[in-house]
Amino acid sequence: MGDLLLAGRLLRGYDDLLSDVVEGRRLLRHWLGLSLLMAVCAALYGAVFGLWHGPRLSAYVALKLPLVLLLTSALTVIFSWIAALALGLPLKLGQVAVLTFLALSVASLLLASLAPVAWLYIFCSPLPSAGTRTAHNLLYLMHTAFVGGCGLAGTVALWRAMGRLGAPPRTVLAVYLLWVAGYALVGGEVAWVLRPFVGSVYAPVVFLREDALDGNVYEFIFTDILPHLASLD
Amino acid sequence: METPLPTAAEAPEPRGLLGSFNELLTQPLGIVQRAREGRPGASFGLLAGAFAGYALYGAAAGFFQGGSQILVAALKAPLILAMTFLLCLPSLYVFTSMAGARWTRRTFLAAVSGFAGTLALLLLALLPVAWLFSVSSRYLGSIVWLHVLLWSLVLILGWRFLRRALDAIGAGDGMSFWLLLFLIVSFQAATFLRPVLWSDPGKPLFRFQEKMFFLEHLGKAMDQQAAGAEPASPAEKEKRKAG
Numbered sequence: 001m002g003d004l005l006l007a008g009r010l011l012r013g014y015d016d017l018l019s020d021v022v023e024g025r026r027l028l029r030h031w032l033g034l035s036l037l038m039a040v041c042a043a044l045y046g047a048v049f050g051l052w053h054g055p056r057l058s059a060y061v062a063l064k065l066p067l068v069l070l071l072t073s074a075l076t077v078i079f080s081w082i083a084a085l086a087l088g089l090p091l092k093l094g095q096v097a098v099l100t101f102l103a104l105s106v107a108s109l110l111l112a113s114l115a116p117v118a119w120l121y122i123f124c125s126p127l128p129s130a131g132t133r134t135a136h137n138l139l140y141l142m143h144t145a146f147v148g149g150c151g152l153a154g155t156v157a158l159w160r161a162m163g164r165l166g167a168p169p170r171t172v173l174a175v176y177l178l179w180v181a182g183y184a185l186v187g188g189e190v191a192w193v194l195r196p197f198v199g200s201v202y203a204p205v206v207f208l209r210e211d212a213l214d215g216n217v218y219e220f221i222f223t224d225i226l227p228h229l230a231s232l233d
Numbered sequence: 234m235e236t237p238l239p240t241a242a243e244a245p246e247p248r249g250l251l252g253s254f255n256e257l258l259t260q261p262l263g264i265v266q267r268a269r270e271g272r273p274g275a276s277f278g279l280l281a282g283a284f285a286g287y288a289l290y291g292a293a294a295g296f297f298q299g300g301s302q303i304l305v306a307a308l309k310a311p312l313i314l315a316m317t318f319l320l321c322l323p324s325l326y327v328f329t330s331m332a333g334a335r336w337t338r339r340t341f342l343a344a345v346s347g348f349a350g351t352l353a354l355l356l357l358a359l360l361p362v363a364w365l366f367s368v369s370s371r372y373l374g375s376i377v378w379l380h381v382l383l384w385s386l387v388l389i390l391g392w393r394f395l396r397r398a399l400d401a402i403g404a405g406d407g408m409s410f411w412l413l414l415f416l417i418v419s420f421q422a423a424t425f426l427r428p429v430l431w432s433d434p435g436k437p438l439f440r441f442q443e444k445m446f447f448l449e450h451l452g453k454a455m456d457q458q459a460a461g462a463e464p465a466s467p468a469e470k471e472k473r474k475a476g
Contacts, residue, residue, distance in 0.1 A: 075365060079358040085258045086355065086390040178386075186362055193369055215371035222375070 006033045007041075007109055014102070014157075018164050021102075027094035034101035035070075041108035042066040046197075048115045049143055052122045052136075053199035060207050064194045069104050071194075072187040073097075079182060084175045089167050099161055100179070107154030114146050128201050140198050155180050192217035246272065250282040257350050257394070265398050268343035276339075276346040283346070286353030287311040293360045296367040297376050297430045305438065309429045316422040318349065321415050328411060334404035344398040351394040355387040373431050374455030380430075381420075381451075388416055420447040 020026050043062040050061030081096040091099075121142055125135045158179070162172045191197075193212050199205055246267065247256040256263050257279075264276065291310025295303035326341060363383065370376040392412045399408055423429060424447040427440060431454075445453075 075361040079355075079362065082258065082354055082358040083390055086351065086393050088393070090259070182362075186365065189365060189369065193365075213369040216366055216369045216375065218379075219371050219375045223372075 006037050006105075014161075017098075017102070018161050021095055021098050021161065022164055022166070024092055024095060027092070027098050030098045031094065031101055034098065034105045038069060038101060038105045038108045039066040041105070041112035042069055045108070045111040045115045045118070045146075048118045048122065049197055050199065051119065052125060052139055053128055053205050057196070057199045057205045060205070061197050064197070064207075066108075068187065068191050068194055069108070072183060072190045073100055073104065075186050075190070076100075076179075076182050080179050083178050083182075087174050087178070088171050089165065089175050091165070099158060100183075102161055103154040103158035105154075106157040107150045110150040110153055111146060114150070118142065118146060128199060130201055133201055136198060136201050143198060188217050192220070250278055253279045254282065254350060254354055257347060257354060261347065261351070261394050262397060262401055264343045264347045265340060265401060268337070268339040269402075271339065276342045279346040279350045283349040283353035284311040284314065286357050287314045290353075290356040290360055290363060291429075293364040294367055294376075294380060294430055296364055297370060297373070298432065302430070302432055305432065306429050309426050313419060313422045313426055313429070314349075314352075316426070317415060317419040318345070320418050320422070321411070324414065325411055329399055329402075329404040329408060332399075332404045332408065334399060334402045336402065340402060344395065344402065347398060348391060348395045351391045352387055355390055356383075359383050359387065372455070376430060377451060377454040384419065385416065388412060417447075420451075423447070424450040 017030055020030060042065040046065030047058045047062040049065060050057035050059070077093070077097055077100060080100065081091065081093045084091050084096060122139065125139060126132045128136065155176075159176055162176055165172065193208075195209060195212070196203070196206070203209075245263075247253045247263070253264070264279070268276070287310045288307045292303050292307035294310065295306030322345065325345075326336065330336060363380070366376060366379050370379070389412075392409070395412075396408070424445055425441070427445075427450065428436070432438075
């Protein structure tokens with residue numbers, strides 16, 4: 001119930017939450033509330049995300065999508081905190097955690113609101129088989145656009161929140177860009193390690209691929225995607 | 234305009250190594266102020282702690298090959314930094330002195346320790362990221378470029394401490410080129426002390442006889458794959474795309 005109330009507060013502008021963050025009050029409580037909201041909303045969208053391959057992948061992705069966000073935060077939060085201090089934004093670790101999870105919660109809330117739309121497209125898609133690669137690719141594109149767009153909207157909430165910290169705009173901009181870049185770099189890799197999400201039309205449904213740690217996402221882009229695009233010229 | 238140093242009351246002596254690192258985060262110029270006043274600081278302790286931090290980052294990087302290379306990288310990362318500092322400190326001292334800094338042995342050591350400690354803090358903060366990419370990357374080239382990116386970022390952020398310390402000591406602006414020098418020397422030191430991330434079985438720990446420029450070394454790193462990583466077949470590539 002608490003996280004639903006928090007969702008309502010996020011929709012109304014979360015001014016009181018930001019006041020607490022600026023003054024460093026009730027940070028643990030806010031972080032827990034935002035984490036719970038993020039986990040519930042991401043799990044909701046995750047359940048739809050994996051639905052094309054049936055209930056098993058749906059359940060897996062309902063677990064994995066919040067896990068991607070939590071693991072990425074865990075891997076980047078210390079760097080975000082120290083980078084902010086090094087750039088002259090004296091924040092507590094708790095403030096950094098709440099600001100990060102504020103962005104994630106907003107993104108997850110937006111994603112959850114798009115779950116019915118995603119469900120409709122999945123419902124209207126042919127069942128997965130070797131001959132439905134186009135449907136797979138279109139669903140992949142749709143989820144990527146939804147997750148990317150909502151993530152971007154989440155960073156807008158982060159930007160607004162950071163504007164309340166009272167630091168010089170140049171410092172805030174530098175910290176904001178560094179946080180977003182760091183999260184995107186690591187988040188891309190964590191999501192790659194935890195694949196599949198949509199589910200392959202060739203491989204069976206699994207929680208994690210056997211080759212999860214064999215090659216990183218950027219190597220895949222540079223060795224498999226870009227050469228393929230270049231050969232289309 | 235000079236950066237004001239904290240007052241004596243604002244810069245009490247930190248307790249232990251963790252206290253020194255914490256001071257770098259909360260009161261970065263405290264160590265320089267104490268040195269200026271002739272009060273005991275924790276310069277040598279901080280320096281030792283910084284090199285321990287480099288070793289930990291090196292160990293995380295060594296996970297790319299795994300096994301004994303973790304220890305090798307943990308040993309070589311502090312060596313690379315030690316070599317870089319030793320080669321670059323004379324130029325820092327001379328150039329900043331000519332730019333107006335009035336160093337004493339204590340203030341110079343404090344500024345250098347603070348800079349080394351800040352770099353270590355930032356590297357430790359990036360340690361989980363380095364570990365993740367080390368255990369999951371297939372090509373030496375990609376992990377090398379990731380470390381180059383992270384190290385450049387660390388230096389840019391760490392420069393903030395040194396610039397403020399130089400400012401406070403009277404060196405003024407215009408010392409950014411030294412950071413570029415430090416970066417380039419660190420790349421060459423890593424090349425000189427190679428192999429760090431990847432070593433073929435039976436090869437010596439160092440290759441001092443084989444001379445190489447760091448750009449050539451970066452180029453050669455692009456062709457090396459991780460242990461057991463075979464190039465993906467076309468069918469595997471199709472599978473990997475579909476996820």
